[in-house]
Amino acid sequence: MGADLVEQFATRVATGLEHHLQDTVDLVERTPQRHFKLHLHEGHSIEARAVIMATGVRAQRLFVDGESEFFLRGLSYSAISHAPLFAGRDVAIIAGGDRAVAAARILAPLANHIYYIIARPQRIGDLEAAEETLSDPKISVFRGWEMQQVVGDAFVTGIDLVGISGEVRHVPVDGVFVQFGLLPNNGAVRNLVQLDADGHIIVDENCATSTPGLFAAGDVTTVCAEQFVVSLGEGAKAALAAWRYLAEPGA
Numbered sequence: 733m734g735a736d737l738v739e740q741f742a743t744r745v746a747t748g749l750e751h752h753l754q755d756t757v758d759l760v761e762r763t764p765q766r767h768f769k770l771h772l773h774e775g776h777s778i779e780a781r782a783v784i785m786a787t788g789v790r791a792q793r794l795f796v797d798g799e800s801e802f803f804l805r806g807l808s809y810s811a812i813s814h815a816p817l818f819a820g821r822d823v824a825i826i827a828g829g830d831r832a833v834a835a836a837r838i839l840a841p842l843a844n845h846i847y848y849i850i851a852r853p854q855r856i857g858d859l860e861a862a863e864e865t866l867s868d869p870k871i872s873v874f875r876g877w878e879m880q881q882v883v884g885d886a887f888v889t890g891i892d893l894v895g896i897s898g899e900v901r902h903v904p905v906d907g908v909f910v911q912f913g914l915l916p917n918n919g920a921v922r923n924l925v926q927l928d929a930d931g932h933i934i935v936d937e938n939c940a941t942s943t944p945g946l947f948a949a950g951d952v953t954t955v956c957a958e959q960f961v962v963s964l965g966e967g968a969k970a971a972l973a974a975w976r977y978l979a980e981p982g983a
């Protein structure tokens with residue numbers, strides 16, 4: 733079971749660590765000696781010669797009725813992770829940017845029918861390719877409709893939409909994919925490293941950021957793949973890179 737595996741990982745990691753602090757890093761600063769000072773939420777700070785940021789992302793939520801209730805009971809924030817669960821089913825995709833178009837591409841070969849709901853249009857890189865994806869007869873596009881609530885019993889059974897003139901419409905679906913952009917948890921180092929347009933920390937192939945000694949791994953970086961196994965591998969790469977950095981003279 734996943735939970736058992738996580739517990740085994742946690743035990744293994746904890747036994748190899750000299751210090752294990754459970755706290756939130758509010759800010760990472762560069763010291764005059766070119767080390768790092770980490771300000772922890774509980775009030776104290778620690779100094780380090782190298783830092784690896786592996787703080788992940790958080791999904792943008794809709795904040796509508798039923799969203800929390802049906803999370804992982806038909807409602808998902810990640811098509812790449814959960815699309816296969818909806819093979820042959822009717823699903824809704826909520827949002828209107830690149831991430832939603834990518835979700836439509838992932839779901840189109842699997843789902844029975846897709847309702848694509850755009851209330852708030854977002855930035856789209858390749859509009860022509862997006863329109864081509866959405867012209868699939870399996871996809872019904874609802875422009876100008878806003879999600880009002882997710883409804884269901886044990887699992888999602890549908891969504892209620894509200895139109896610009898206030899009319900309400902119920903759409904029966906088995907799954908809801910809320911696909912706004914992801915928000916990388918970059919706050920602690922935002923002023924220290926280069927970020928891409930979406931806020932991911934830019935890293936090279938060795939997980940190095942634009943600041944020497946500061947490494948980053950996983951979904952918070954430009955490598956973001958929303959897959960455990962990718963983040964695990966990136967974490968291992970970052971650890972090796974940090975270890976090599978610390979072995980350099982003067983680090």
Ligand SMILES: Cc1cc2nc3c(=O)[nH]c(=O)nc-3n(C[C@H](O)[C@H](O)[C@H](O)COP(=O)(O)OP(=O)(O)OC[C@H]3O[C@@H](n4cnc5c(N)ncnc54)[C@H](O)[C@@H]3O)c2cc1C
Pocket residue numbers: 755756757758786787788789809810813814917920949950951952957958959960961963
């Ligand atoms: C509901 C859900 C289902 C998923 N299902 C799958 C799946 O089936 N298969 C799959 O491969 N992937 C799945 N994913 C994606 C997978 O969880 C992520 O890709 C992976 O966990 C990313 O790992 P990470 O280490 O980069 O970040 P995370 O696992 O997100 O870890 C980041 C950690 O950093 C902590 N943190 C953040 N900011 C700070 C701070 N300032 N100070 C201290 N700590 C901080 C966070 O609390 C968190 O514990 C799913 C994700 C979600 C949300």
